[in-house]
Amino acid sequence: MLPTHALFGMVLALPVAVAAPEHASVALGAGLAGGVLPDLDLYAGHRRTLHYPVGYSVLAGVAAVVALGSPSPPTIGAALLFAAAASHSLLDTLGGGLELRPWEATDDRAVYDHVRGRWIAPRRWVRYDGAPEDLLLAVGLAIPLRLHVAPAFERVVVASLVVAVAYAATRRVLPRVARALATEVLPGRVPPSLLARVPERYVEDADGTDPVPEL
Numbered sequence: 001m002l003p004t005h006a007l008f009g010m011v012l013a014l015p016v017a018v019a020a021p022e023h024a025s026v027a028l029g030a031g032l033a034g035g036v037l038p039d040l041d042l043y044a045g046h047r048r049t050l051h052y053p054v055g056y057s058v059l060a061g062v063a064a065v066v067a068l069g070s071p072s073p074p075t076i077g078a079a080l081l082f083a084a085a086a087s088h089s090l091l092d093t094l095g096g097g098l099e100l101r102p103w104e105a106t107d108d109r110a111v112y113d114h115v116r117g118r119w120i121a122p123r124r125w126v127r128y129d130g131a132p133e134d135l136l137l138a139v140g141l142a143i144p145l146r147l148h149v150a151p152a153f154e155r156v157v158v159a160s161l162v163v164a165v166a167y168a169a170t171r172r173v174l175p176r177v178a179r180a181l182a183t184e185v186l187p188g189r190v191p192p193s194l195l196a197r198v199p200e201r202y203v204e205d206a207d208g209t210d211p212v213p214e215l
Contacts, residue, residue: 006156009083034080048112051112105122142160
């Protein structure tokens with residue numbers, strides 16, 4: 001889930017923040033931004049439009065070399081932005097697929113690999129976004145951040161955890177809510193051009209069946 005990615009991006013920046021406090025704000029801000037960046041494609045080709053597991057990794061490597069040779073806010077920020085975006089794209093391959101109810105494991109698409117021109121299959125080490133293990137990972141990432149970051153970023157950490165807990169608690173009912181909005185609430189109330197942008201997974205299985213397996 002997005003809070004886990006945001007926290008992971010800041011954890012990547014934590015060594016820089018601790019070792020070079022003068023660059024802490026830039027490093028943590030870039031890590032946070034990079035952790036969030038790929039999911040801006042949520043409603044526009046999710047996990048394909050802004051997810052680049054190879055591209056971000058290459059950019060992160062180049063930017064890291066530049067930052068090591070000439071450390072400055074721009075170079076450090078760029079290195080951590082790309083590193084966090086790369087980690088987001090790569091970590092998504094360890095989760096579930098793109099189906100509306102990923103705990104059913106019916107989709108074999110995790111992240112699109114633009115270099116090879118194919119989808120990477122989900123490994124489901126974290127069964128789905130918002131799963132109990134996802135929440136546990138978010139809590140584990142938040143602990144070192146809570147201990148070492150400045151108050152401004154501490155508030156970001158706490159807010160991320162609040163969102164993570166709320167999302168995990170409601171994750172199993174969200175498909176029903178999304179389907180109801182897409183098939184019952186929004187039609188006739190929003191322009192057709194806007195409704196056409198709703199991902200197909202929100203209108204599939206319109207019979208409302210939504211089995212809830214055991215955790």
